[in-house]
Amino acid sequence: MSARFEELGWQQTPMGVLSLRRRFDLTVRTDVYEVKLDDEYLMSSLFTVAERELARLGLARTPGAELDVLVGGLGLGYTAWEALQCDRIRSLTVVEYSQSVIEWHERGLLPDTSALRTDDRVGLRCANFFSVLADGSGFDPAAPGRRYDAILLDIDHSPRHLLDDSHGWFYSPNGLRAASTLMAANATFAMWSDDAPDDEFCSMLEEVFADVDARRIWFPNPLTGGRSGATVYLASQPGATPPS
Numbered sequence: 001m002s003a004r005f006e007e008l009g010w011q012q013t014p015m016g017v018l019s020l021r022r023r024f025d026l027t028v029r030t031d032v033y034e035v036k037l038d039d040e041y042l043m044s045s046l047f048t049v050a051e052r053e054l055a056r057l058g059l060a061r062t063p064g065a066e067l068d069v070l071v072g073g074l075g076l077g078y079t080a081w082e083a084l085q086c087d088r089i090r091s092l093t094v095v096e097y098s099q100s101v102i103e104w105h106e107r108g109l110l111p112d113t114s115a116l117r118t119d120d121r122v123g124l125r126c127a128n129f130f131s132v133l134a135d136g137s138g139f140d141p142a143a144p145g146r147r148y149d150a151i152l153l154d155i156d157h158s159p160r161h162l163l164d165d166s167h168g169w170f171y172s173p174n175g176l177r178a179a180s181t182l183m184a185a186n187a188t189f190a191m192w193s194d195d196a197p198d199d200e201f202c203s204m205l206e207e208v209f210a211d212v213d214a215r216r217i218w219f220p221n222p223l224t225g226g227r228s229g230a231t232v233y234l235a236s237q238p239g240a241t242p243p244s
Contacts (some may be wrong), residue, residue: 001169009188010111011100012036015164016040033110035101036148045112048078048218050192050230055082057232062150065241066090070139070182072129072153074101077113077121078194079154082125084119089133092122093139093148097155099126118141129155130167133178147184158195158231171201176208192229201233207237 009020010051018037025032025046033045043051059067067088071080074096083092094116096102102124104110105117116122119204132139140146156162159171169175189209197214205212213234221228 009100009104011098013037013098018098018100020101020109033112035075039116042181043075045076045078045110046222047219047228048076050217050232051075051078052082052152053215053217054154054190054192054232055079055086057234058150058152058188059083059086061185061211061234061236062188064088064149067149068146068184069093069152071095072151073097073155074105074124075154076110077105077116079152080116080122081113083152084115084121089121092119093125094122095125095127095129095132095139097128098128102126105120106120129153130170131223133170133175133182136178136181138182147182148187149181149184150188150190151179152190153179154192158193159198159201160196171204173204173207176204180208180237187237189233189235189237191233193233195231197231197233205233205235210236210238211236 001101008020008022011242022031023034024185026233027044035042041236047103052232065088067084068091071083071092072095080092080094083089090125105113108114108117138144138146139212162168183189197216199243202212215232215234217230217232218227
């Protein structure tokens, strides 16, 4: 058994103190990795089903033999790791706000997703996803205007529960259109949310994209003995062929 508790890293950010800790959980009898922003829990290795479903569902509806995928938010790495299980991935660009989070992965602190640092298809970029999207510069300095076959987004808790108020502009038709300018023909937009499906946000998605779906994801919660839920929003670039 490892030490009951260890803080592995932290960084002061404009949004607060971002920290990574490992603790041995007596309920599940395993090490649990958690990321916190000040006193708020952002993610836990106990609950990764919805993050992995974000990648699986998003890529399942994306056609093409060689996919270039953009992931917004690295965190513990489960969305990016799940995306790499798709053998059609040609490149995976992961945009992460915090350099410390990237360094946690580069230092091998997160064993479940350690393959991210050795896979040649993966590129990690430290940047504010929303700021780059707003200024239109794109996420590949070597190829301005580069388009992606899928965008998988997992940053804020939900369209209404933001990590920072500056993200709010994105959850509007204009913000979603900014994302669509980086999407190739038949591309997929997929987004994780910790809340139940939001009809107003679905309507915004329908103003910009086609074939919109809000998929409820349920998973067991070993801490409560019950189950918890999240939502994965899915949408296709206009003109895409709806999945069968």
